Amino acid sequence: MGTEGMQALTQAQAVAHYEAMDLRARPATLHPGYVAADASRDPRLLPTYLLYQAQGQRWLHSLHLTAIPGTDLKDASSPYGYGGPLSTSDDARFLAQAWQACSQWMVQQRVVVDYVRFHPVLGNERWYGGSASDNREVVVMDLQGADFALAYPPRLKQTLKKAQRAGLVYRETALAPHARSFGAYYRSAMADIEADPFFLFGDAYFELLAATGLATLGACQRAGDADGPWLAASVFLQGRGLREYHLAATTAQGREVGASSFLLHEAALAARALGVPRLYLGGGSNPRPDNSLLFFKSSYSGRRLLYRTGSSVFRAADYDELKRRFAADWSAHPERPIFYRKV
Template sequence: MADAALLSPQDPAWTEALDRVRHDIYHIPEYVRLDAGLTGATATAYRYDEAGRVFLLPLLLRPVPDTDLQDAISPYGYPGPVGSQDAAFWSRAAAAMTDLLAAEGVITAFARLHPLIPGCQEALADSGTLVHHGETVSIDLTLSPDELWSQTHRSHRNQINKAKRAGVEIVFDRWDLFDDWIKTYHATMRRVGATDFYFFGADHFHSLRAALDGHVHLAVAVADGRILGGNLFFEYAGMMHTHLQSTADGPVLYADKLLYHEVRLWGRARGNTTYHLGGGVGGSADSLFRYKSQFASGRRQFHTWRVVIDRCNFEKLAGPLTPESMTGRFPPYR
């Protein structure tokens, strides 16, 4: 007997499903609820059960402007589906999801898959389009410190040493520096011309820390009493992810390189197994990817999953459904 449902963050069935499968911080209801609040979306999780197996996918339901319809998208990060390892089961779960979302007036669904958690991703192609975007960079924290150092590109090693000689120090979980770090984050967003979405307010940062207590950490680079930058990162179930990073305006004495180095040593000492740095913009092999790739040799594949649930309304909003409309910006009417 199969059962499919959309769950609210308050529903204990959400956390009960997660207790049965490997998952990350992006899947827990507290994280999804906070992310939904940034855009006024509705936080939910699709759960599918069948013969003792479970499948779960967090989603944000968003109203489509000037219609009475919705679409569904992943929260920020890597909250792709997790579940029992059975390709045929995943295929049936995906098919049941399209039926359930259609009944909710949902036009499309978009999900970012998790590069670190194995799944039956190819089975998702039965109900939609699986798009490969490229590689992400991961650091194997089971390696020794010497092995981690040897995998670091010589230019990064040189600059890490320069930062140390310049007196840059990395301090962890100094929450009295949180508000000052937030200012450096906003300065970074202005400097790179980020969209309004990325200018998270101080209230969001403090809510994130409170909701994810014990799983969100702050590493700050300081020298001569000045904050040079920092990384806000997650630690959950042996996996670490850089969530947001910043560097201050003005000379930063290679603090960015030293931050990554010290965070990986900190994570290794705490028994974590993987530090995921992510990839380039949109998964591309750009300058950001090359920068990250010089910290480690680990590579993971990054995919997204796109589903057209209501083809008629999709074509009213976006024109004819084509291969290009499924592999470019999705959904194309946004």
């Protein structure tokens, strides 16, 4: 398995270790290739892969390092979506050793603080040595067994019938041939709803995401109009044992015929046909239990999981100095471990 102890890996090395980890689920959002592609969102993000090995076990942590403006310090954070470590062992002693080695590496590299978004399907906060806190409920669909559509509420069934009457059809393809087209489609939809510019990912993001081989494009159009406009489109990420609903968009015309609802139902059917046991839908746009996006996703499944986040301060004195340096940001966002930039 290689050298014991903590080491920083190249992306290729990290991918090899990731794919060798025998875990029930390996979400694509924790794949080192995804971490590298996601770094294209911001030139300040440096993909970093840490591996701890001992007694034949692996602990792998893929994250972004970022230089803190005006200092010689750094912070660490998960990619967009989810992150946190993967481990082949739940042994408390092994995990404590891995975290100690990670913390020492962070101190040596002048990393002050980290912020981690754990994956709810894995519950991988158990492999992390910092603090963890509840954030919000999320939705996952179990695709095996009985027909999941039988449990849909009447309003969703009616919406799907409306889409079918409108002649919608669903198709899946690799993202690569359509990366730029989807990027433009997604940005247009985000602009229409006046989304934060943080979410206006550039073409490079979608091209690099497509190059990982992890991304599938799902889109719906009207029957007989294969060259017509997408009424709804989404990027799904495929990892071991799990498909993830990643980014999605629709149009005013699509909303009129329930295109987003139709797309998600058909994507679940397509995943089941491929033998994928779960479709992860995620949660709302905020932690409120009455969030409209959470309400939409909950129509597809009553199964909820808990999404948690974590953080650790590795250099306490430097962290206190950051609070003084960025006093206005600290005052505005004391709940954010990385309070001086959007993560």
